[in-house]
Amino acid sequence: MGRWRQEGRSVSLLVAALRTRTTACVGFVAGLAVALLLAAGLARAQTGGTIDAIRIEGSQRIEPETVRSYMSIKPGDPFDAEKVNASLKSLFATGLFADVTLRREGNTLVVRVVENPIVNRVAFEGNRKIENKTLENEVSLRARVVYTRTKVQNDTKRILDVYRRSGRFAATVEPKIIQLDQNRVDVVYEIDEGPVTGVKSIRFIGNKAFSDSKLRSTVQTKETAWYRIFSTDDNYDPDRLTFDRELLRRFYLRAGYADFRVVSAVAELTPDRSDFFITFTVDEGERYKFGVIDLTTQFKTLNLDALRSAVSTQEGDWYNADLIEKTITRLTDAVGEQGFAFTDIQPTIDRDREKKTINVTFDIQEGPRVFVERIDIVGNYRTLDRVIRREFRLVEGDAFNTAKLRRSRQRIQNLSFFKKVDVSNVPGTDPDKTVIQVEVEEQSTGEVSVGAGFSSQEGALADFAIRERNLLGRGQDLRTKFRVSQKSTEFDIGFTEPYFLDRDLSAGIDLFRITRDNQDTSSYDLRAIGLGLRSGYSITESLRHSVRYVIREDEIGNIDADASAFIKDQEGTNITSLIGHSLFYDKLDSRQDPTDGYYLSASQDFAGVGGDVRFLRNKVGAGAYWPVADKIVFSLSGEAGIMNGLGERIRINDRFFLGGDNFKGFASGGIGPRDVNTRDALGGRRFYVSTAELTFPLGFPDELGVSGKAFTTIGSAWDAPEDGQPNVSDEKSPRASIGVGAAWKSPFGPIRFDLAKAIVKKEVDQTQIFHFSFGTRF
Numbered sequence: 001m002g003r004w005r006q007e008g009r010s011v012s013l014l015v016a017a018l019r020t021r022t023t024a025c026v027g028f029v030a031g032l033a034v035a036l037l038l039a040a041g042l043a044r045a046q047t048g049g050t051i052d053a054i055r056i057e058g059s060q061r062i063e064p065e066t067v068r069s070y071m072s073i074k075p076g077d078p079f080d081a082e083k084v085n086a087s088l089k090s091l092f093a094t095g096l097f098a099d100v101t102l103r104r105e106g107n108t109l110v111v112r113v114v115e116n117p118i119v120n121r122v123a124f125e126g127n128r129k130i131e132n133k134t135l136e137n138e139v140s141l142r143a144r145v146v147y148t149r150t151k152v153q154n155d156t157k158r159i160l161d162v163y164r165r166s167g168r169f170a171a172t173v174e175p176k177i178i179q180l181d182q183n184r185v186d187v188v189y190e191i192d193e194g195p196v197t198g199v200k201s202i203r204f205i206g207n208k209a210f211s212d213s214k215l216r217s218t219v220q221t222k223e224t225a226w227y228r229i230f231s232t233d234d235n236y237d238p239d240r241l242t243f244d245r246e247l248l249r250r251f252y253l254r255a256g257y258a259d260f261r262v263v264s265a266v267a268e269l270t271p272d273r274s275d276f277f278i279t280f281t282v283d284e285g286e287r288y289k290f291g292v293i294d295l296t297t298q299f300k301t302l303n304l305d306a307l308r309s310a311v312s313t314q315e316g317d318w319y320n321a322d323l324i325e326k327t328i329t330r331l332t333d334a335v336g337e338q339g340f341a342f343t344d345i346q347p348t349i350d351r352d353r354e355k356k357t358i359n360v361t362f363d364i365q366e367g368p369r370v371f372v373e374r375i376d377i378v379g380n381y382r383t384l385d386r387v388i389r390r391e392f393r394l395v396e397g398d399a400f401n402t403a404k405l406r407r408s409r410q411r412i413q414n415l416s417f418f419k420k421v422d423v424s425n426v427p428g429t430d431p432d433k434t435v436i437q438v439e440v441e442e443q444s445t446g447e448v449s450v451g452a453g454f455s456s457q458e459g460a461l462a463d464f465a466i467r468e469r470n471l472l473g474r475g476q477d478l479r480t481k482f483r484v485s486q487k488s489t490e491f492d493i494g495f496t497e498p499y500f501l502d503r504d505l506s507a508g509i510d511l512f513r514i515t516r517d518n519q520d521t522s523s524y525d526l527r528a529i530g531l532g533l534r535s536g537y538s539i540t541e542s543l544r545h546s547v548r549y550v551i552r553e554d555e556i557g558n559i560d561a562d563a564s565a566f567i568k569d570q571e572g573t574n575i576t577s578l579i580g581h582s583l584f585y586d587k588l589d590s591r592q593d594p595t596d597g598y599y600l601s602a603s604q605d606f607a608g609v610g611g612d613v614r615f616l617r618n619k620v621g622a623g624a625y626w627p628v629a630d631k632i633v634f635s636l637s638g639e640a641g642i643m644n645g646l647g648e649r650i651r652i653n654d655r656f657f658l659g660g661d662n663f664k665g666f667a668s669g670g671i672g673p674r675d676v677n678t679r680d681a682l683g684g685r686r687f688y689v690s691t692a693e694l695t696f697p698l699g700f701p702d703e704l705g706v707s708g709k710a711f712t713t714i715g716s717a718w719d720a721p722e723d724g725q726p727n728v729s730d731e732k733s734p735r736a737s738i739g740v741g742a743a744w745k746s747p748f749g750p751i752r753f754d755l756a757k758a759i760v761k762k763e764v765d766q767t768q769i770f771h772f773s774f775g776t777r778f
Contacts (some may be wrong), residue, residue, distance in 0.1 A: 049078065049079055049107055050076060050077070050078055050079075050107060051073065051074075051075050051076065051077050051078070051079060051107060051108075051109050052075060052106075052107040052108060053075055053107075053108045053109070054068055054071070054073075054074075054075055054108070054109045054111060055105075055108055055109070055110050055111070056068065056111050056113065057110060057111065057112040057113070058112045058113045058114055058115070059113055059115065060115055060183060061115060061118070061183075062096060062113075062115060067091070067111060067113060070087075070090045070091050070094055071087035071090060071091065071111070072086045072087050072090060073086070073087045073109070079104065079109075084102060087102075088100060088102060091111075091113070095116065095146060095148050095150070095151075096115060096116055096146055097113045097114060097115055097116060098114045098115065098116050099113070099114035100112070100113050100114075115183060116146050116147050116148055117146075117147045117179075117180075117183045117184055117185045118144060118145070118146060118147065118183065118184050118185075119141050119142065119143055119144065119145050119146070119147050119184075119185060119186075119187055120143065120180055120184040120185060120186050121143050121186050121187070122136070122139065122141050122142065122143065122186075122187045122188075122189075123186065123187070123188045123189070124188075124189050124191060125188060125189070125190050125191065126190055126191040126192055126193065127191045127193060128193060129166065129168070129193055130162060130163065130166065130193075134162065135159060135162065135189075138155070138158045138159060138161075138162055139155040139158060139159065139189075140154065140155055140158075141155055141187055147177075147185050147187065152175050152177075152187065155175075155189075156173045156175055156189070159173045159189060159191070160172075160173055163191075163193065163194075164238075165237065165239070166235070167196045167197050167198075167232065167235025167236055167237060168193055168194055168195070168196055168197060169194075169197040169236065169269060169273055169276075170194030170195060170197060170272075170273040170274065171191065171192065171193050171194045172191070172192045172194070173189055173190070173191050173192075174189070174190045174191075174192075175187060175188070175189050175190075176188040176189075176190055194273070195274060196235050197235065197236050197269070197273065197274060197275065197276060198224035198234055198235060198236070198274070198275050198276070199221060199222065199223050199224055199234050199235070199236055199275065199276050199278060200223070200224065200270065200275035200276065200277055201223060201277055201278070202216050202219070202221065202222075202223055202278045202279075202280070203277070203278070203279045203280070204279075204280050204281075204282060205279060205280070205281045205282070206263070206281055206282045206283055206284065207282055207284060208284060209255070209257070209284055209287070210255075215248065215251075215280070217701070217702050218247055218248060218251045219244035219247055219248060219280075220233055220240055220243060220244055220247060221233060221234075221236070221237070221240050221241060221244050221278065222234045222701070222703065224275070225701070227701070227704060228703065231703055233703065236267060236276040236278075238267070241265055241267060241278065242265075244265065244280075245262045245265055245280075248260075248262055248280065248282065249261070249262065250321070250322075252282075252284065253319075253320070253321035253322075254320050254321060254322050255287070255318065255320075256287040256288050256289065256318035256319040256320065257284050257285050257286070257287055257288075258285070258286075258288050258319055258321075258351065258358060259283075259284075259285025259286060260282070260283065260284055260285050261282070261283050261285075262280060262281070262282055263281040263282060263283055264279075264280070264281045265278070265279070265280050265281075266278070266279045266281075286353070286356055287318070287319075287356065288318075288319040288351070288356050288357060288358045289316060289317065289318055289319060289356065289357050289358070290313050290314065290315055290316065290317050290318075290319055290357065290358060290359075290360065291315060291350070291352060291355070291357035291358055291359035291360075292315060292359045292360075293311060293313050293314065293315055293359075293360050293361075293362075294359075294360075294361045294362070295307060295308065295311070295331075295361070295362050295364065296361055296362070296363050296364065297363070297364035297365070298364075298365055298366060299340060299364065299366065302335065302338060302340065302364065303338065306334070306338070307331060307334050307335065307364075310327065310330040310331050310333075310334040311327050311330075311331070311362070312326045312327045312330065313327060313360065319358050324347050324360065327347075327362065328345050328347065328362070329403055329406070331345050331362060331364065332345060332401070332402065332403040333403050335364060336401065336403070340366075342366055342367045342368065342369050342370070342399060343364060343365070343366065343367050344364075344365045344366070344367035344368075345362055345363070345364050345365070346362075346363050346365065347360055347361070347362055347363075348360070348361040348362075348363055368432070369399075369432055370399070370400040370432055370433065370434050371397060371398065371399055371400060371432060371433055371434070372394050372395065372396055372397060372398050372399075372400055372433075372434060372435075372436060373396065373428035373429065373430075373433035373434060373435050374396050374428075374435055374436070375389065375392065375394075375395075375396065375435075375436045375438065376435060376436070376437050376438065377389070377438045377440070378437075378438070378439050378440075379418075379439050379440040379441055379442065380418075380440050380442065380473075381442060382442050382470070382473045383417055383418075383440075383442065383470060383473045383475070384473045384474060384475075386502075387415075387417075387470075387473065387474060387475040388412060388438065388440070390499055390502075390504075391408060391411040391412045391415065392408040392411075392436075393405075393407050393408045393411070394408060394436065400425070400434050405423060405425065405436065407541075408423065409421055409423040412438070412440070415470075415475070416445070416469065417440075417442065417443070417445055417469070417470050417475070418440040418441055418442060418443060419441045419442070419443035420439075420440065420441040421438070421439075421440050421441075422437075422438070422439040422440075423436065423437070423438050424436075424437050425437065445468060445469040445470035446467070446468045446469075447465070447466070447467040447468075447469070448465075448466050459485055459486030459487055460485065460486055461483065461484065461485035461486070462483070462484055462485070463481060463482060463483035463484070464481070464482050464483075465479065465480065465481040465482070466479070466480050466481075467479040467480075467481075475498050475499065476495065476496065476497050476498070477494075477495070477496040477498070477508075478494075478495050478496075479493070479494050479495075480492070480493040480494075481493075486517075487516060487517045487520075488514065488515060488516040488517065489514070489515045489516075490512070490513070490514050490515075491512065491513045491514075492510055492511065492512035492513075493510070493511050493512075494508060494509065494510040494511075495508055495509050496508035500535070503537075504537055504538055505535060505536070505537045506534075506535060506536045506537070506546075507533075507534070507535045508533070508534045508535070509531070509532070509533055509534075510531065510532040510533075510534070511530075511531055511532075512528070512529070512530055512531075512532070513528070513529045514526070514527070514528045514529075515527045515528075516528075519558075519560060520668075521657070521667075521668055521669035521680070521681045522563075522564075522567055522652060522669065522680045522681050522682070522683075523559060523560035523562070523563035523564065523567060523678065523680050524556050524557065524558065524559045524560070524563065524567055524570075524571075524652075525556075525557055525558040525559075526554065526555070526556060526653050527554070527555040527557065528552050528553065528554045528555070528653075529552065529553050530550060530551055530552025530553060530576075531550070531551055531552075532548060532549065532550040532551075533548065533549045533550075534546060534547070534548040534549075535547050535548075542585055542586050542587055543583065543584070543585045543586075544583070544584050544586070545581065545582070545583055546581065546582045546584075547579070547580070547581045547582075548578075548579070548580050548581070548582075549577075549578070549579050549580075549609075550576070550577075550578045550580075551575070551576070551577045551578070551610075551611070552575070552576050552578075553573060553574070553575055553576075554573065554574050554575075554576060554651070554653055555572070555573045556570050556571050556572065556573075556651070556652070556653065557571060557572075559571050562678060563678060563680055564675035564677070564678045564680040564682070565675075566675060566680075566682060566722045566725070566728070567652060567675075567680055567682075570651055570652055574611070574612055574613050574651060575610075575611040575612055575613065576607050576611050576613040576654075577607065577608070577609045577610035577611035577613075578605050578606065578607040578609070578611075579605070579606055579609055580603060580604060580605035580606065580617075581603065581604060582601065582602065582603040582604075583600075583601065583602045583603075584599065584600070584601045585599060585600040585601070586599050587599065588625065589625075594625045594633075594635075595625055595627050595633045596625055596626065596627055596633075597624070597625055598622070598623060598624040598625070599621075599622065599623050599624075600621070600622050601619075601620065601621040601622070602618075602619070602620045602621075603618070603619045603620075604616070604617070604618050604619075605617040607654075608646060613648070613651060613654070614645065614646040614647065614648045615643055615644060615645050615646055615648070615650050615654060616643065616644045616646060617641065617642075617643045617654070618641060618642050618643075619639065619640070619641040620639070620640055620641075621637070621638065621639040621640075622637065622638055622639075623635065623636065623637035623638070624636050624637075628694075631696070631697045631702075632694070632695070632696045632697070633694070633695045633696075634692070634693070634694050634695075635691075635692070635693050635694075635695070636690070636691075636692050636693075637690065637691050637693075638688070638689065638690035638691070639662075639687075639688070639689055639690075640687065640688040640689075641656055641686065641687050641688075642685065642686050643655070643656070643685040643686070644685070645685075645721065649721045650685060650721055652682065652683055655682070655683025655684060655685065655720070656672070656683060656684050656685070656686070656687040656717050657669040657671075657672060657681060657683050657684075657717065658670070658671040658672055658687055658689060658715060658716070658717045659671050659766070659768070660768070660771070661771075661773075662689060663689055663713055663715055663735075663737070664711070664713060664737060664739055664741075664754050664756040664768075664771050665713065665737025665738070665739055665756035665757055665758040665759075665767060665768065665769075666735065666737065666758055666761075666765060666766065666767055666768060667766040667767060667768040668768075669681035669683070669766075670765050670766035670767060670768065671715070671716065671717050671735050671765055672684045672687070672716075672717035672718060672720070672730075673717070673718060673719075673720030673722065673728060673729065673730040674728070674729050674730075674764045674765075675727055675728060675729075676727050676728070676729050676764055677727045679764070679766075681766075682720045682722060682728065682730075683717070683720060684717040684718045684719050684720050684730070685718075685719040685720065685721070686717070686718055686719045686732070687715065687716065687717035687718075688715050688716060689713065689714070689715030689716075690713070690714055690715060691711055691712070691713045692711065692712050692713075693709060693710070693711040694709070694710045694711070695707050695708070695709055696708050696710075698742065704744070704745075705744060705745030705746070706742065706743070706744045706745075707742070707743050708740070708741070708742055709739075709740060709741040709742065709743060709752075709754065710739075710740050711738070711739055711740075711741070711754075711756075712736065712737065712738045712739075713736065713737050713756075714734050714735070714736045714760075715734065715735060716731075716732050716733065716734050716735055718730055718731060718732035719732070729762070729764045731762055733762070734760060735758065735760050735761050735762070735765065736758070736759050736760040737756045737757060737758045737759060737760075738756065738757060738759055739754050739755055739756025739757065740754070740755055741753055741754030741755065741756075741771075750773075751773070752772070752773050753770070753771065753772040753773075754770070754771040754772075755769060755770060755771075756768075756769065756771065757769060
């Protein structure tokens with residue numbers, strides 16, 4: 001017995017020594033193995049007899065009866081080797097004990113335990129790039145939690161994983177355990193974050209159709225470069241590398257390589273752990289064209305001929321997987337318009353490897369008759385449920401439609417209230433019912449911005465704005481903005497309710513005050529203060545109608561002594577009471593950066609509902625975008641307007657002016673009626689302007705957002721009320737300009753400069769060769 005006790009003490013000392021560092025997990029396992037062997041030896045050496053009692057020694061926080069409850073052997077049981085081993089394993093498995101020893105004293109089984117300490121606090125040292133809160137969410141140890149070496153080791157690995165996800169593969173974590181009284185410990189993780197692990201090079205093996213540089217522009221991971229200081233795409237991320245494989249697959253499938261596959265994507269870390277070398281091995285396969293495109297259906301009354309216009313693919317074109325998906329979406333919508341709510345469209349692909357063509361048959365079948373049972377929304381801790389539900393194209397009880405579900409998800413994303421939007425459907429309580437599940441992740445919707453910039457038209461400018469796009473979680477928009485430049489001062493505050501009276505009807509109010517220096521163009525200053533009411537609603541998914549009412553007080557003053565007599569005659573204050581409406585038809589692929597599609601617009605304003613100004617103003621506009629080649633877009637846009645004074649002379653501040661931002665190559669107000677003696681622009685009652693522009697890359701990396709521009713503009717403004725008066729030049733003959741420019745979506749805001757030359761002009765016109773604009777918000 002004495003020898004066994006001595007051996008037990010030796011085991012305890014061994015375990016205590018191995019516990020001094022995080023690698024002590026090995027010691028823990030070894031100690032457990034030795035303890036089990038000794039316990040087994042004890043049981044074999046002293047078998048026979050019955051256990052009269054189990055005495056617990058060494059317990060401090062844990063009640064002896066609790067220790068006994070974890071053991072499989074009980075008083076009254078015989079001394080049995082198997083049960084002794086099982087009890088020892090059970091006690092170690094609780095994680096409550098650093099050491100456990102068993103010994104027999106007569107018919108008493110003595111269990112001596114060494115309790116694991118309690119964590120007093122967990123601290124992080126050396127972390128500058130990742131906040132304590134982020135790390136605390138990763139580790140399992142907390143204050144008042146039982147300390148174990150296994151937990152420390154697992155938490156160390158989790159912290160390293162956090163740093164690796166942020167691109168820091170050279171980070172190290174050293175846990176320190178500080179012993180306190182009352183069997184407590186402080187756990188301190190000493191972190192050396194190390195430098196960001198970059199990407200030294202990205203190479204491709206097996207690519208023949210496309211160059212390495214082309215494929216590098218396709219993947220999201222980028223090579224480390226000085227100009228990527230505002231991006232993290234040049235930091236290695238294994239999840240991003242997986243996404244890059246998918247991006248390559250999509251790229252090749254769009255280009256006709258239906259057999260393409262990524263054989264491997266290998267990331268090799270340099271010995272100093274500072275950079276990665278990434279190598280993609282690809283198998284391009286053959287390039288295919290579309291063969292026969294056909295439609296089949298089991299619906300006898302379905303008009304297939306009417307559906308063929310929805311097919312985006314044509315025989316002889318290069319195969320493009322995106323066009324197949326687009327066709328399925330368009331066919332689903334078109335079939336639904338013919339009254340078939342339950343459809344399932346499956347493309348059948350027939351690959352002819354000899355002819356290198358792919359025949360596609362879109363089989364329109366009757367889908368399962370499934371209805372929406374309910375819509376569950378989670379994650380919207382701030383935004384009200386109804387704000388999300390009103391964006392759905394489906395409601396409870398509707399026939400389930402995947403196209404409408406996709407559109408609903410897009411509409412929720414367009415709110416810009418959420419960082420992430422996941423929409424899925426799961427089986428309902430019955431086979432013919434489905435439950436739509438929506439999981440969102442809220443993001444900040446408040447904005448405080450300060451801006452500064454310069455433009456050729458306004459000079460130096462600065463602005464300050466506060467905006468909340470999701471006021472009180474109701475989806476309401478409240479904003480206030482103050483802007484000052486060398487030419488103007490503007491202040492406005494506005495409120496918008498997007499669903500007025502719980503209908504798809506927006507309503508808003510604006511208050512504004514504007515002062516503008518028009519001395520350079522027309523020798524006067526303008527001051528305006530007013531109020532506007534507006535409302536809008538969607539007629540279709542693409543067509544929106546809006547109405548407005550504006551009442552404003554305009555004062556024309558500070559007229560230069562040498563100004564035109566026609567401008568001096570308008571000095572004073574007037575009240576404008578105006579109602580108007582607009583139609584906007586939008587088929588663009590993007591509002592911010594369109595590359596395909598078109599838009600149409602029309603507006604009409606009537607001033608004369610009270611006040612002392614009367615006119616009718618009409619404007620129409622249109623624009624179209626065509627992708628000519630990869631990253632090359634041609635656009636054509638135009639606008640025209642006409643005004644009628646309704647028996648009164650139209651004031652100069654309500655007329656049309658061309659030049660500057662809307663007609664490069666000419667100064668602001670540089671085209672149109674003019675007093676030839678004073679050179680003051682008088683503005684016209686009619687105008688038109690049209691611009692053709694080609695946008696193309698300049699060879700810079702895509703993430704820099706630099707593009708080149710080549711454009712030509714033609715237009716004119718004419719028909720001033722003073723037409724026919726002496727010294728007034730008013731010609732409607734067209735003017736034209738050509739130019740080139742560059743635009744940069746910089747981290748400091750959009751920057752654009754243009755060089756334009758007026759090639760068709762009149763002697764009285766004012767030209768401007770260089771046009772520059774810069775703005776930023778932070």
